[in-house]
Amino acid sequence: MCERERGRERERMFCRCFTPKSQLKRLLLLSMTFVLPCLLKLFHSHRMVTGTQKTWLVEPFWSTSQFVRNRKSGKYLHLQLEINCTAIYECSSVEVGKTLEIRKGNIVDLEDEDVELMTSDCAQFLSQRGYQSTLVSEAEKVYPLAFSMVVHKDAIMVERSLKMIYMPQNIYCIHYDQKSSSSFKAAMNNLAKCIPNVFIASKLELVHYAHISRLQADLNCLSDLLQSSVQWKYVINLCGQDLPLRSNFELVSELKKLSGRNMLESMKPSDIKKERFMYRHELQDIANEEGRMPFKTNVLKEPAPHNIKVFTGSAYFVLSYDFVKYISHSTVAKEFLAWSADTYSPDEHFWASMVRVPGVPGELSMSHAEVTDLQSKVRLVKWSYLEEALYPACTGTHRRSVCIYGSAELRWLLNDGHWFANKFDSKVDPVLIKCLELKIRERQKYWVELTPQKFYIYNQSENFWG
DSSP: OOHHHHHHHHHHHHHHHHOOHHHHHHHHHHHHHTSOOOEEEEEEEEEETTOOSEEEESSHHHHTSTTSSSOOOTTEEEEEEEEEHHHHHTTOHHHHHHHHHHHHSEEEOOOHHHHHHHTSSHHHHHHHHTTTOEEEEHHHHTSOEEEEEEEOSOHHHHHHHHHHHOOTTSEEEEEEOTTSOHHHHHHHHHHHHHSTTEEEOSSOOOOOTTSHHHHHHHHHHHHHHHTSSSOOSEEEEEOTTEEESSOHHHHHHHHHHHTTOOBOOBBOOOHHHHHHHHEEEEEEEOTTSSSEEEEEEEEEOOOOGGGOOOOBOOSOOEEEHHHHHHHHHOHHHHHHHHHGGGSSSGGGTHHHHHTTSTTOTTOOOTTSOOBOTTTSOSOEEOBGGGBTTTBOOOSSEEETTEEEOOGGGHHHHHHSOOSEEEOOOTTTOHHHHHHHHHHHHHHHHHHHHHSSSOEEEEOTTSGGGO
């Protein structure tokens, strides 16, 4: 069986195994009745006159325009490929087969320099990217959210993530790594200049892998968000390869059910993970790589201050305003943070432990059961060594044991129950990103128009946009 046929068979098996027939009929009826038409001309296929491999432009309009720095040459033959996102969602072997054809080719996306230039004209950028037409319900308008985005590369993916979660009533802090390229930094600064309620963190860290600088980057954004005039209810932190699985309307509805509680992982540490905070760690250069990371020494640490019992979890969270305010003023939190400075990946135990401290806002009691990554709705990550056992196999590819999702996972991602997911990469499967954005937009429209409450369409004529 040729590689393409093996790929198509894998996609078909994925859909057959994880899509019950009754659910398929119900969702098909829903899509036919309520969902917007989903046929998009997503990509241009460019075949060089002197070559045979197709080059797929993820952003045909921008890539061939004067609005980017690395404009594509006219020596390409322009063809179009139509992708039906509803068919992708319904696991059509024909449509999934088209995505496999794209993945076999040379996928070209915008570089940081391109994003820097395309965001240099705010009016043109906002108009072309659709930021100036947003459907918002009254329920969302009075329930603003905050986001902390800690990023370091691939400006176009950061912009796509921001575009998918952007609502004019929300507030967004972007923290970029001091090590990032000058073009990436310029692109982020332009996004903050162009888009209302988006700003750059007032203090920027030199972020190192598994070091406290990663945790400090989020804390810097949280501190700034507390000073914002936006009276946000919850804060959510993301990285540059995260995308939402819920519309803002759905997310607000879910968060209201928490009633002030926090949503994050919190588990008892394994013996291996205990070594991350039982021993001091020192920042050292990484062999054959740029950058530094903490390495374990033989020096034992003192127990955590204030008899804090250390739990482990994830760096990613959904935290209430009151909890974040507590963290910013609490002596307990500050001393625990200082104690964590020479541990390994403190962002994976700081939040998981602080949420267990008796009396904190939205407390998770010591007697409460462990909250795993599958029980927490914050962020879905598919690990290669848990595939088949806990979730279906990855249909994209893997990077450091983490699945970079493929198009055949669109339906599963949207129906799994999580609010965000990682990882997405346009160089692996651009169709999935395009179709996910469309589905999120459709869901927002469906729920906002269904609610009897008043809703608003923000556009450039509104005072909000100045």
